[in-house]
Amino acid sequence: MKRKNLWAPWRVKYIQGIAGETGGCFLCDYLATPEKDKDNLLLWRTKQAFVVFNKFPYNNGHLLIAPNRHIADFSDASDAEMLCMMKLVRDCQAVLSKAVNPHGFNVGMNFGRCAGAGLPGHAHIHVVPRWNGDTNYMHVCSDTDVISQSLDDLYDKLIEISQTEQLPTVGT
Numbered sequence: 001m002k003r004k005n006l007w008a009p010w011r012v013k014y015i016q017g018i019a020g021e022t023g024g025c026f027l028c029d030y031l032a033t034p035e036k037d038k039d040n041l042l043l044w045r046t047k048q049a050f051v052v053f054n055k056f057p058y059n060n061g062h063l064l065i066a067p068n069r070h071i072a073d074f075s076d077a078s079d080a081e082m083l084c085m086m087k088l089v090r091d092c093q094a095v096l097s098k099a100v101n102p103h104g105f106n107v108g109m110n111f112g113r114c115a116g117a118g119l120p121g122h123a124h125i126h127v128v129p130r131w132n133g134d135t136n137y138m139h140v141c142s143d144t145d146v147i148s149q150s151l152d153d154l155y156d157k158l159i160e161i162s163q164t165e166q167l168p169t170v171g172t
């Protein structure tokens, strides 16, 4: 399983992150510490929801959109939260399109561990840029230092684009 090996360093960090600090939900931890947004790679906050980088990404630019409230399932989400998250899906795609020029996107949700959810307890939407032949892309980026650098660089790039583009949802 090449891909598992490739992303293993991230997974370790991610698991340590979950176990650390409050011992609770890392998304809620991120929300509670705005001064650490850059360290946490938290991109945008709105009244209803926020956007963070997935630190163990399936692909370059893999983002997570989550409601501000710790809810396990969208059956508990308000209309305002659902609307905001869908608007953020649109904005994430717009910014990623400018930043990394993907050929397509996967946008998806997993509920419960059996469905592959990595963070049971805090619902979230995945936005994953895709490129034709992006399996090959992962081979190219098999050096984890390169990946680490590119996450920080891409974070800065997405922030910059969102400021110049004045996205409708960001900042609301």
Ligand SMILES: [Zn+2]
Binding pocket: 025, 026, 027, 028, 029, 069, 070, 071, 121, 122
């Ligand atoms: Zn949470």
